[in-house]
Amino acid sequence: xxxxxxxxxxxxxxxxxxxxxxxxxxxxxxxxxxxxxxxxxxxxxxxxxxxxxxxxxxxxxxxxxxxxxxxxxxxxxxxxxxxxxxxxxxxxxxxxxxxxxxxxxxxxxxxxxxxxxxxxxxxxxxxxxxxxxxxxxxxxxxxxxxxxxxxxxxxxxxxxxxxxxxxxxxxxxxxxxxxxxxxxxxxxxxxxxxxxxxxxxxxxxxxxxxxxxxxxxxxxxxxxxxxxxxxxxxxxxxxxxxxxxxxxxxxxxxxxxxxxxxxxxxxxxxxxxxxxxxxxxxxxxxxxxxxxxxxxxxxxxx
Amino acid sequence: xxxxxxxxxxxxxxxxxxxxxxxxxxxxxxxxxxxxxxxxxxxxxxxxxxxxxxxxxxxxxxxxxxxxxxxxxxxxxxxxxxxxxxxxxxxxxxxxxxxxxxxxxxxxxxxxxxxxxxxxxxxxxxxxxxxxxxxxxxxxxxxxxxxxxxxxxxxxxxxxxxxxxxxxxxxxxxxxxxxxxxxxxxxxxxxxxxxxxxxxxxxxxxxxxxxxxxxxxxxxxxxxxxxxxxxxxx
Numbered sequence: 001x002x003x004x005x006x007x008x009x010x011x012x013x014x015x016x017x018x019x020x021x022x023x024x025x026x027x028x029x030x031x032x033x034x035x036x037x038x039x040x041x042x043x044x045x046x047x048x049x050x051x052x053x054x055x056x057x058x059x060x061x062x063x064x065x066x067x068x069x070x071x072x073x074x075x076x077x078x079x080x081x082x083x084x085x086x087x088x089x090x091x092x093x094x095x096x097x098x099x100x101x102x103x104x105x106x107x108x109x110x111x112x113x114x115x116x117x118x119x120x121x122x123x124x125x126x127x128x129x130x131x132x133x134x135x136x137x138x139x140x141x142x143x144x145x146x147x148x149x150x151x152x153x154x155x156x157x158x159x160x161x162x163x164x165x166x167x168x169x170x171x172x173x174x175x176x177x178x179x180x181x182x183x184x185x186x187x188x189x190x191x192x193x194x195x196x197x198x199x200x201x202x203x204x205x206x207x208x209x210x211x212x213x214x215x216x217x218x219x220x221x222x223x224x225x226x227x228x229x230x231x232x233x234x235x236x237x238x239x240x241x242x243x244x245x246x247x248x249x250x251x252x253x254x255x256x257x258x259x260x261x262x263x264x265x266x267x268x269x270x271x272x273x274x275x276x277x278x279x280x281x282x283x284x285x286x287x288x289x290x291x292x293x294x295x296x297x298x299x300x301x302x
Numbered sequence: 303x304x305x306x307x308x309x310x311x312x313x314x315x316x317x318x319x320x321x322x323x324x325x326x327x328x329x330x331x332x333x334x335x336x337x338x339x340x341x342x343x344x345x346x347x348x349x350x351x352x353x354x355x356x357x358x359x360x361x362x363x364x365x366x367x368x369x370x371x372x373x374x375x376x377x378x379x380x381x382x383x384x385x386x387x388x389x390x391x392x393x394x395x396x397x398x399x400x401x402x403x404x405x406x407x408x409x410x411x412x413x414x415x416x417x418x419x420x421x422x423x424x425x426x427x428x429x430x431x432x433x434x435x436x437x438x439x440x441x442x443x444x445x446x447x448x449x450x451x452x453x454x455x456x457x458x459x460x461x462x463x464x465x466x467x468x469x470x471x472x473x474x475x476x477x478x479x480x481x482x483x484x485x486x487x488x489x490x491x492x493x494x495x496x497x498x499x500x501x502x503x504x505x506x507x508x509x510x511x512x513x514x515x516x517x518x519x520x521x522x523x524x525x526x527x528x529x530x531x532x533x534x535x536x
Contacts, residue, residue: 173401173405173409176394176398176401176402177402177405179391179393179394179398180391180394180402183391183392183393183394184389184391186353186373186385186389187385187389187390187391188402189352189353189372189373189374190351190353190373190377190382190383190385190389190450191374191377191402191403191405191406191449191453192374192375192377192378192405192406192453193374193402193405194372194374195374
């Protein structure tokens with residue numbers, strides 16, 4: 001039963017990784033760049049939601065919507081200002097810019113909100129009508145299996161996002177145009193597809209999802225500080241590579257596996273070494289399948 | 303005059319690829335640009351379609367100067383290009399590829415557009431649910447042409463449609479080009495296969511190292527001694 005508890009916690013953490021990994025994988029698929037500032041957008045989203053609820057007393061749902069709006073705008077602005085001028089530049093220049101953007105966001109957050117950790121409010125609670133007690137989860141099998149509401153909401157959100165995104169890319173005109181751009185930008189232009197608009201759209205979707213991920217992450221791990229996004233960002237990037245970068249189902253699979261491996265390693269092997277174990281698994285997978293679990297190996301055109 | 307290109311010069315860095323090229327296409331014509339590999343044919347075509355920029359001169363399409371207009375915008379103005387090497391979206395289905403071709407068109411015209419293309423290319427209809435990567439080279443060429451037709455172009459530009467195809471398929475593709483033209487389409491055709499191109503074209507231009515060296519009616523160029531020697535193996 002403890003195993004089941006760990007497994008559920010792992011799936012919940014993995015769901016957060018998966019939602020973040022979607023941002024990495026979509027941007028990579030279309031702009032062919034690694035947006036290392038993506039993790040820090042998560043942190044901004046969490047802060048926006050935090051202040052909306054603690055300083056302005058907005059209900060959680062409005063806080064989340066506000067965070068989504070702010071992050072969507074932030075993602076589009078980052079792309080316009082930092083990455084768009086480098087469309088023709090080498091990929092290394094873009095990579096360094098992305099790392100710089102990541103530090104910029106972290107330091108701006110430190111300046112605005114100080115480095116003192118904030119304790120993120122517990123949104124997902126239910127008040128017992130008879131006793132008036134506030135519960136953060138449900139307890140099954142005489143307390144042997146504990147499910148926090150935060151985990152349930154996280155896993156549900158991940159499922160809904162995955163279904164919505166799959167439908168968007170397979171059915172909608174804009175989603176199909178995104179796939180066309182990710183395959184061949186010049187050919188997409190010859191269809192009348194505006195590549196710049198499509199790239200902006202991708203950043204908007206990825207950053208909007210980052211805001212959701214930020215709120216979900218902080219609901220389970222409530223310490224919020226300017227570096228909060230960086231480790232989950234790197235883990236989610238790893239998850240995207242693990243599942244096959246550029247692939248949406250790959251991001252889901254990679255994220256969930258990574259979360260489960262991390263939690264199980266923490267529980268049964270070693271808390272300190274859990275990250276090392278996660279990355280060791282990644283290395284082994286990439287040795288066997290260099291394109292990731294669901295990735296397609298694309299030959300570089302010479 | 304549907305398309306008029308005047309004195310364009312295109313550079314790849316220091317390389318002067320197209321040197322003062324001028325040509326015209328009238329409504330209803332098949333016009334071909336022929337020449338050897340590296341003569342600047344594709345560069346010229348990509349400049350017309352807005353993927354490359356000319357340093358000088360002008361490109362006039364339907365009476366408007368279009369030099370500097372983006373490739374994506376030109377599609378909605380009626381210019382469609384079938385790129386060299388077909389460049390279909392290999393991981394998308396045949397039907398999705400065609401839908402992308404109609405990206406600039408109102409959604410109500412997509413279904414009739416698909417019907418028209420499927421009528422022209424019955425093979426594509428059979429394979430509409432297959433991903434384009436599973437098609438043969440000839441089928442991919444048909445898909446690339448069908449995809450371009452989905453935007454209801456005033457001018458259809460084809461870049462090396464015969465490339466990499468078996469002779470029987472090349473003939474089939476050229477038959478289709480003539481059929482499309484009879485149906486009212488104006489076609490600008492870039493080809494290395496001078497024999498085939500000149501035999502279907504109303505007029506042709508010969509490009510050599512970035513310059514136009516000869517022009518005239520297709521049949522006349524076919525008989526030209528210099529053309530025969532350089533491009534027709536005689």
